[in-house]
Amino acid sequence: MESSPLTADLRRRLVFRVGRQSHEIDAAGVLEVVRAGHITRVPNGPAALKGITNLRGRPVPVLSMGQILSRDDHASRHGGKIIVYDHGGAVGLLVDDVLTLSEDTSATPLEGLGNLLDAAFKTTRRAPLGRTDSIERDAGSRSSLxxxxxxxxxxxxxxxxxxxxxxxxxxxxxxxxxxxxxxxxxxxxxxxxxxxxxxxxxxxxxxxxxxxxxxxxxxxxxxxxxxxxxxxxxxxxxxxxxxxxxxxxxxxxxxxxxxxxxxxxxxxxxxxxxxxxxxxxxxxxxxxxxxxxxxxxxxxxxxxxxxAPEAIEQFLIFQLGEENYGLPIASVDEVIRVPVDVTRMPGAPAFVTGVINLRGRPIPLIDQRSRFDSPASVQAAAARAIVVTIGKLQAGFVVDAVTEVKALPAAALTPAPEFSSEQTDVFDRIAHIEADGPMVLLLDPQELLTRAERDVVAAITERKAGTEEKTGDI
Missing domain, CATH: 2.40.50.180 (CheA-289, Domain 4)
Incomplete structure (x- = not known):
């Protein structure tokens, strides 16, 4: 008995190449295949996560199949193609090339693709609780100043x-x-x-x-x-x-x-x-x-x-390495030049550059470049410290440059996927500023420091304040 056209479609296999190996997957889960364009890196993400790509204004997480299959990131260094796969939502699979779509292939079947993707990142997303409330609380505390x-x-x-x-x-x-x-x-x-x-x-x-x-x-x-x-x-x-x-x-x-x-x-x-x-x-x-x-x-x-038909939200866009990131302008206390006289604190973690005096208050400087694993910029004169209040702690986050203040409508903002790395919880939304341009990862200001890091930084700040009170430095 001959199969119906629909049955034949369901049996089709998509064959792709990673390195010298060819693999096949069920084509029923393939949404489309596109050339690999700009991929926005997600700092501290899972090893297999290459980043986020812009698919006609929609952010799609991209995974390196070379990393997943053999722990080799060969495909990502040579362009390649992205297989947009349906896995509880669109997921991009970065491969060297897509070879054929057929019912009869001799490639190695890739079993358990769903389990491999689950191990790379979570497809569900946490409820965005407290972000707006925390910004309002911070704004209220600053208004008294x-x-x-x-x-x-x-x-x-x-x-x-x-x-x-x-x-x-x-x-x-x-x-x-x-x-x-x-x-x-x-x-x-x-x-x-x-x-x-x-x-x-x-x-x-x-x-x-x-x-x-x-x-x-x-x-x-x-x-x-x-x-x-x-x-x-x-x-x-x-x-x-x-x-x-x-x-x-x-x-x-x-x-x-x-x-x-x-x-x-x-x-x-x-x-x-x-x-x-x-x-x-x-x-x-x-x-x-x-x-x-x-x-x-x-x-x-x-x-x-x-x-204007829709609400607009403002974001401070800053640069780390070759990538741009954004913070809600409502959460930013101020932006300052990184001063030359930064007091080093013995025993401080590597990400704490030191402490500065800002209008009589000790403010710890956090090297966001090292926390995001970004290369240091050669343009030191453009470096800025973005001062943010996190709970009761005020800290300055050092970035390579502040480039823009961008007003974006709600239609340009998309919730970020939740990945299997707790360090990526700092990214809660993604902005697509241009239709086919790079995505901009937006940070939740209250997640800039983990709870443990807050305790360490708060202790450094209190120690510095106590020292200056004794010496009359303030």
């Missing part, structure tokens, strides 16, 4: 800032920038931002400062929201996020309020540790500039933020 968060940046060699609550995101200047005909010097052009058009304005021109070529080619865009309108302010470079106490913010001397660039400054902030001053700008005055108003009027097709 009456600190104003300010995003600082450089324009023509000078330090300026904007209140973080008025910053929508920080982006990179795109290559496909539309230049306006007969545009004023301050108006650089227009760029696409999700469903709208964003006008770009040179902040140096608005401030009557010298416009450098680097700001137009390699600068950053600070996207500011004001009365439902968005505008991109082009600056030379992003510095840090400072949280300034009220007593460190002074009004601008009357003699400076004489128009031009000085009139855009709303206050002067004093940054602790070094005596640096930061000019805090006023979005109201910036948006009142005639050239800015004209640029807003030329953004045909832009979407007003007042009518």
């Amino acid at each position: 009456t600190l104003m968060p300010v995003l600082s940046f450089r324009v023509a060699g000078q330090l300026y800032g904007l209140p973080l609550e008025q910053v929508r995101e920080v982006a990179i200047i795109p290559d496909d920038l539309a230049v306006l005909p007969n545009g004023k010097e301050a108006v650089i052009g227009l760029m696409s931002l999700r469903n709208g058009v964003l006008p770009l304005v040179s902040l140096a021109s608005l401030m009557a400062l010298e416009v450098t070529k680097s700001s137009a080619d390699h600068g950053r865009i600070v996207v500011v929201e004001h009365k439902g309108d968005l505008i991109g302010l082009v600056v030379d470079a992003i510095e840090v996020i400072n949280r300034l106490p009220e007593h460190a913010i002074d009004s601008v001397p009357a003699v400076l309020q004489r128009g031009g660039g000085d009139a855009q400054i709303a206050a002067i902030g004093r940054i602790a540790g070094g005596g640096r001053l930061i000019s805090i700008l006023s979005p109201d005055r910036l948006f009142g500039h005639d050239e800015v108003a004209k640029a807003i009027g030329q953004r045909a097709g832009a979407v007003s933020m007042e009518t």
Whole structure:
């Protein structure tokens, strides 16, 4: 009796190659086969886990079949193909090549594939309990300190800032920038931002400062929201996020309020540790500039933020090695430069770089590069410490660079798979910023340190505080 076409399909076997060996699996569980593109590494993941790949906007975990079958990661070093397999959800199997799809093969049957995948990672995911509550608790504890968060940046060699609550995101200047005909010097052009058009304005021109070529080619865009309108302010470079106490913010001397660039400054902030001053700008005055108003009027097709259809969440994007990661901006206390004078603590774990003094408080520095097994960056000047409060402990996590502040809609966020390594619990969501671009792993700030690590770091902090009280160092 001949088999029906459906029965024949169910008997088909997919043959793939890993190294010199060919294996076959039941094709019924194969969803598709794609070429291996960019795979985002998951630090401290299981040995077989290569990372996460972007499959048309959906994050798919990728496992090395070379590692699973022979503990050899040969396939991952030479591109290869990804077999998207249904195992309680889509799972990518990284192989050297896919050879054939047939009912009659002579390849070695791969038995127990499901058990092998179960051993590599868990397909179920823990309930996302406490993440939002913990952020709200941390925000509540910080509100009693009456600190104003300010995003600082450089324009023509000078330090300026904007209140973080008025910053929508920080982006990179795109290559496909539309230049306006007969545009004023301050108006650089227009760029696409999700469903709208964003006008770009040179902040140096608005401030009557010298416009450098680097700001137009390699600068950053600070996207500011004001009365439902968005505008991109082009600056030379992003510095840090400072949280300034009220007593460190002074009004601008009357003699400076004489128009031009000085009139855009709303206050002067004093940054602790070094005596640096930061000019805090006023979005109201910036948006009142005639050239800015004209640029807003030329953004045909832009979407007003007042009518945005979905909620937006902001993330601080930072770099470790060749990968980018993200933290909810609401969980970040501030971002600082890594100081030169870091106090080393005898007997501290290898991941504790040392302790610094931040406004009279000892703050331990955690080397996130060593914790994520990332190579040290050669650009030490770009290194930053992201200060986060975890429970009652405040610590700075050292990263290679802080690159962007990104505003993402809920549709761009996906729960991260739960892998069989407890160290990967720090990743709770995945962001797909571009349709076919690399995935960005998002960290749960409350999982940055394990409970045991918190106890160790807290003990180091208390020891340092006790020493400074005795010596009067604070």
